Amino acid sequence: MADQDQTDTWGSKSWAYLSSLRQQSPLIQCITNLVSMDLMANTLLAAGASPAMIHSILEIPDFTPHTQAVLINVGTLTPEWLPAMKAAAGVANRLAKPWVLDPAAVGASGFRLKACLELIELKPTVIRGNGSEIICLSMASIGSTKGADSLHESSDAVEAAKSLAKSSGAIVAISGSVDFVTDGQRVVGAHNGLPMMQKITASGCSVTALIAAFVAVDPAHAFEATASAFSVFGLAGEIGMGLANGPASLRMHLIDSLHGLDRETVLRRVKITSFS
């Protein structure tokens, strides 16, 4: 199914996004879970973006209009945080800014599922989850997702993702051994990355933030930007793994590698292929 010419195109595309990101340094507002804030902010900084972890509803009207994209992650959701998430998504919509939803552990409770469905009503540009989360959302019923981890292979979730993309109008992105991206019609797989990245807490949350940053520099092509962000993050992990002895050193080297990624490496090693 791989198409080598496509692959070359995707390498160029990915590099174009990353270099634009470094030049433009878009301001990305993150309303995210308490576990992920540190790694997410460092991921965005290493990629060239300007992160802002601002979550008070009182600040949305003043601050959100100045951002280039909004990231919302429900990983440690409480009722107090939900109104600010909705307000920020609302501002993003009104001002035609992209916003990205990470339905982290959406199957954990009825409360969380309901919150995610309400957020999806606010038209996210991209939804990024693991297989279980995307299936759960697509089924719109409480699944038995096991914590924040994925029980389903990402490929199993592709049909669910297409269905969710059609019903929501969002690009839907699934993390897994291969990462999939669909707009409901097209499906691409991003093959970079490695299994040990799942042993780093908040690595999934951080790639969603990176997606927001990539989409911020080209909101009209969120499908391409999302696939490129997946591969760039995975590629940074692959390079980092060359120096790592375990998950903690991988985490460090991944961020270093993301910061240092050069054109030649991106062109040569990004691997994204089309699926029919």
Next chain:
Amino acid sequence: MADQDQTDTWGSKSWAYLSSLRQQSPLIQCITNLVSMDLMANTLLAAGASPAMIHSILEIPDFTPHTQAVLINVGTLTPEWLPAMKAAAGVANRLAKPWVLDPAAVGASGFRLKACLELIELKPTVIRGNGSEIICLSMASIGSTKGADSLHESSDAVEAAKSLAKSSGAIVAISGSVDFVTDGQRVVGAHNGLPMMQKITASGCSVTALIAAFVAVDPAHAFEATASAFSVFGLAGEIGMGLANGPASLRMHLIDSLHGLDRETVLRRVKITSFS
């Protein structure tokens, strides 16, 4: 006082727990302080467990029944978080799941001491603190504990721990230059670890989470599981120190080492001894 045959037994026991943990990947719900979330989740992932930082009271009824153990840490307690802690402990009790209490900086205020005493009413399986915290709890009066650090050597706190174990019915575990574990009668000391681990924020919190994961795979033997978790974590620190130049690199190498620990190393280097 050391008993070399016992030591050999403890090595086997510790390895049995660690390998079970890697196979079963128990789901550990952590309601913990804001400082510790990142290191705690990474510690659990590196050890093979599946962490879930979920603290909204609205999610307890749906989520907590699916967990294998609950960890509660009061390090950044506010009144808003306490009801969820009690609810999760209550579910754990009702469903006969183990739960572990970390009374972090319990001496910081009357509010915090009262909260910990209320939590102890809910029958934790294990209580893990430093010497000051265990003495403070045992005295049930506001001590002069200095922040989250320990002013007392762990050995000084052993009598207090035995008393607290008897009154509460919990296994009581004290971190220090030697870590002690008691059920009110038996006392063992875990000798692995090194002083620089105290220079890593949340290392104490993280070992409590690791105790929860070890207890999750053998709830009937919480005493043995607790001592084993102490030694495995300390041993990961010892191995990590071989590569470290200071507290931050120790933190990284500790997590890498925990992830990579093999049978031979655990059998050879775990050192737990009985005290009368």
Next chain:
Amino acid sequence: MADQDQTDTWGSKSWAYLSSLRQQSPLIQCITNLVSMDLMANTLLAAGASPAMIHSILEIPDFTPHTQAVLINVGTLTPEWLPAMKAAAGVANRLAKPWVLDPAAVGASGFRLKACLELIELKPTVIRGNGSEIICLSMASIGSTKGADSLHESSDAVEAAKSLAKSSGAIVAISGSVDFVTDGQRVVGAHNGLPMMQKITASGCSVTALIAAFVAVDPAHAFEATASAFSVFGLAGEIGMGLANGPASLRMHLIDSLHGLDRETVLRRVKITSFS
């Protein structure tokens, strides 16, 4: 403008502060943003201080009197946190303890600016921000600061800092390629550090905490303590950079270096100069 004799004096001074900090291990209460807690606590531990991230208003009356300094950072401010910040600043004032304000991203919203102005009414000993934040505060109007990052060179903000120092009575400290410190009359520049430190999230927050720790050991000379903290942190970054490959490894080596800094290195490499 540099004055080599002064430089030598500053090296001695900086070493005196750092060695006092290691001996006295002052208890520093940090009411800070959710992103910075981990790195801030590790920075304080590596420097020899005893950090306590305690932010519940219920604990201020019991706990804050036992501290040697208080750090308040508004980076993820919500209305729920503000009363505890004010209460802690109030206790610090009443008991003549130093307290340090980090007006992180003060220009993000009217809410945040108002909160910072109210906190400044409570007489912080030191205010530490980047150029944009200090200018924004000094103008006391909503600036267009771009997230938490600085749009202004720190040197541009010196006049604003002098003005803010005079009106508030605080030492005002500006992070940048050169860090400036002023009491409204005197101005010194701390030249240690390197640009990549801005790619580490919470590095600015952490140097503010280090300032609080330095001031804690010599509250009568907050101007000197602040400049010394800037240079010691920057110097740790410089040494760390010798081993680093990017922002994440720099972060690790910086903390290791801060922990290991010796007298000779501090005397030789601290560079602080007077500006008229």
